[in-house]
Amino acid sequence: xxxxxxxxxxxxxxxxxGFTLTVLMLIFxxxxxxxxxxxxxxxxxxxxxxxxxxxxxxxxxxxxDVLWVLSEALWxxxxxxxxxxxxxxxxxxxxxxxxxxxxxxxxxILMSVNDTFIALPNIPILLLxxxxxxxxxxxxxxxxxxxxxxxxxxxxxxxxxxxxxxTREFTRHGVFSGMSTGRILVREHLPYVMPIIFxxxxxxxxxxxxxxxxxxxxxxxxxxxxxxxGMIYWANQHQAVISGIWWWIAFPILAVVVLFLGLFMLxxxxxxxxxxxxxxDRMGGAG
Amino acid sequence: MNTLTxxxxxxxxxxxxxxxxxxxxxxxxxxxxxxxPVEQSLTQLTSFGASDPRAVQMMRDSLAELYGLQGxxxxxxxxxxxxxxxxxxxxxxxxxxxxxxxxxxxxxPWTVGLLLLSILITFVLGNTIGALAGxxxxxxxxxxxxxxxxxxxxxxxxxIGLILLIMLGYVFPLFxxxxxxxxxxxxxxxxxxxxxxxxxxxxxxxxxxxxxLGGWFIGMRSLVSNIVTDDHVIYAELGxxxxxxxxxxxxxxxAMLPQFTGLAMQIGQIFGGTVIVEFLFNYPGMGxxxxxxxxxxxxxxxxxxxxxxxxxxxxxVLLIDLLYPLxxxxxxxx
Numbered sequence: 001x002x003x004x005x006x007x008x009x010x011x012x013x014x015x016x017x018g019f020t021l022t023v024l025m026l027i028f029x030x031x032x033x034x035x036x037x038x039x040x041x042x043x044x045x046x047x048x049x050x051x052x053x054x055x056x057x058x059x060x061x062x063x064x065d066v067l068w069v070l071s072e073a074l075w076x077x078x079x080x081x082x083x084x085x086x087x088x089x090x091x092x093x094x095x096x097x098x099x100x101x102x103x104x105x106x107x108x109i110l111m112s113v114n115d116t117f118i119a120l121p122n123i124p125i126l127l128l129x130x131x132x133x134x135x136x137x138x139x140x141x142x143x144x145x146x147x148x149x150x151x152x153x154x155x156x157x158x159x160x161x162x163x164x165x166x167t168r169e170f171t172r173h174g175v176f177s178g179m180s181t182g183r184i185l186v187r188e189h190l191p192y193v194m195p196i197i198f199x200x201x202x203x204x205x206x207x208x209x210x211x212x213x214x215x216x217x218x219x220x221x222x223x224x225x226x227x228x229x230g231m232i233y234w235a236n237q238h239q240a241v242i243s244g245i246w247w248w249i250a251f252p253i254l255a256v257v258v259l260f261l262g263l264f265m266l267x268x269x270x271x272x273x274x275x276x277x278x279x280x281d282r283m284g285g286a287g
Numbered sequence: 288m289n290t291l292t293x294x295x296x297x298x299x300x301x302x303x304x305x306x307x308x309x310x311x312x313x314x315x316x317x318x319x320x321x322x323x324p325v326e327q328s329l330t331q332l333t334s335f336g337a338s339d340p341r342a343v344q345m346m347r348d349s350l351a352e353l354y355g356l357q358g359x360x361x362x363x364x365x366x367x368x369x370x371x372x373x374x375x376x377x378x379x380x381x382x383x384x385x386x387x388x389x390x391x392x393x394x395x396p397w398t399v400g401l402l403l404l405s406i407l408i409t410f411v412l413g414n415t416i417g418a419l420a421g422x423x424x425x426x427x428x429x430x431x432x433x434x435x436x437x438x439x440x441x442x443x444x445x446x447i448g449l450i451l452l453i454m455l456g457y458v459f460p461l462f463x464x465x466x467x468x469x470x471x472x473x474x475x476x477x478x479x480x481x482x483x484x485x486x487x488x489x490x491x492x493x494x495x496x497x498x499x500l501g502g503w504f505i506g507m508r509s510l511v512s513n514i515v516t517d518d519h520v521i522y523a524e525l526g527x528x529x530x531x532x533x534x535x536x537x538x539x540x541x542a543m544l545p546q547f548t549g550l551a552m553q554i555g556q557i558f559g560g561t562v563i564v565e566f567l568f569n570y571p572g573m574g575x576x577x578x579x580x581x582x583x584x585x586x587x588x589x590x591x592x593x594x595x596x597x598x599x600x601x602x603x604v605l606l607i608d609l610l611y612p613l614x615x616x617x618x619x620x621x
Contacts, residue, residue, distance in 0.1 A: 121597060241453060
């Protein structure tokens with residue numbers, strides 16, 4: 001795993017760029033643990049100050065330093081995305097691998113469920129859940145709901161890989177030497193599926209963060225917990241765009257775009273690594 | 288039973304299953320919630336000024352019936368289904384006594400129009416550029432174009448819309464920032480109205496197109512660059528078939544098939560995008576209706592829009608799936 005990352009870093013510019021951007025944003029988000037302001041109290045600083053030497057990213061109309069709010073917001077948003085990604089990976093792996101390996105009736109049932117979830121529109125369902133729960137809608141609850149909706153494409157991908165593994169020689173060896181199904185899946189097949197999981201995880205993280213941003217921008221999340229979408233929500237509430245406080249809205253957007261670019265480049269270069277045909281193509285092997 | 292019939296039956300079965308699951312989900316999300324929908328709605332409603340006790344009682348009865356609160360859970364569930372089939376979600380609470388179905392019927396054409404147009408443009412544009420970029424890999428212009436599309440790709444709908452809104456709505460006020468058409472033009476099939484609709488729809492559609500382009504581009508480019516090295520293409524090249532024909536008949540045509548399957552799978556997600564874009568541009572479609580319903584605590588409206596949008600997405604997926612055999616000859620022949 002680490003040797004692969006090392007060699008990708010050395011030989012793949014996209015991976016290097018994506019890795020650098022992502023790590024930079026992670027460090028920035030982690031900096032909020034050393035924030036100089038106690039507990040993000042409101043109206044602590046002079047409001048609406050443009051970016052300057054003292055307040056690098058300016059201050060917002062709520063008297064907060066945009067730099068430090070953004071740092072914590074990015075951290076919270078990332079945590080949300082990671083929880084969704086991990087939960088939905090677990091579902092996608094289990095459904096995809098079991099369905100691909102068992103085949104037959106189990107496969108048909110699981111894939112019917114899968115296709116149904118693909119066809120359901122996520123946003124209206126999540127909005128309905130929010131509408132019903134209101135104040136009880138914590139970010140953990142939202143993460144669980146998002147994870148339940150966000151595994152479908154990826155489990156199809158994982159299934160397609162597992163189907164090809166099922167007929168391979170080593171699987172037959174495993175079966176004949178009396179390995180249990182679970183053991184074959186985890187020990188023998190999972191390593192082959194890992195790159196796909198990594199690749200889809202990046203995309204899922206992007207998806208989950210967009211979802212969080214979207215819902216909080218609309219005000220459909222806990223607006224007192226700093227998050228990227230929450231910052232924009234408050235900026236909209238104070239009409240920041242119209243009154244010219246552009247830094248309040250520009251920096252969160254910039255942060256998310258940089259983070260997404262980083263993750264996206266990681267996903268693309270991993271995809272290239274997974275698919276040897278495009279790697280050959282890159283080296284000029286296949287004319 | 289031939290392959291085509293089996294294919295169609297399978298899709299129909301899937302369609303029924305999706306609608307069944309969606310409606311059931313909507314029912315259980317609202318019914319198993321800890322909040323009492325009727326009382327919650329009434330509290331919201333009375334704070335909006337409707338304090339006539341008779342009206343409140345009438346609404347309480349209507350709400351109780353709407354949420355099927357009479358009888359046990361199973362009877363409620365059946366009752367809910369009969370309402371969904373009749374498309375009757377009762378009166379809207381925030382626009383009392385207008386029925387929810389009327390509000391949805393007024394909003395639906397806007398969403399359908401916006402969605403159809405932007406899906407069509409995105410699909411054609413993304414696949415064309417992607418196919419060209421996969422076939423002519425040496426072209427510098429296509430590379431630059433591709434880089435631009437890939438950079439926009441991960442940016443969420445909301446941000447693209449917001450940036451367009453700020454740049455082309457406020458900084459350079461070229462386009463209207465809200466509404467579906469100019470207020471004083473009567474709705475109808477005339478050029479004044481249509482041009483106004485197109486003018487108002489431009490920015491919302493552009494943000495949907497920009498947000499969706501990347502997916503088709505990336506998919507098509509990798510499909511094409513895989514097919515280019517296939518034996519039948521190399522054989523055609525050696526046989527002296529003109530390059531234009533190879534590109535359109537041998538490469539692009541084969542690469543289109545998986546893209547059409549993807550189209551059906553993407554519709555549910557694009558619908559979510561329009562909800563956000565409609566909210567941002569104050570566009571009078573179903574997305575805005577849904578969000579307004581949530582802000583105003585309009586229970587019947589939210590439930591109605593959610594259920595109808597689930598059904599609408601399922602119908603469009605079914606339509607694309609049923610058109611698929613026209614494009615893919617394998618479904619008919621096998």
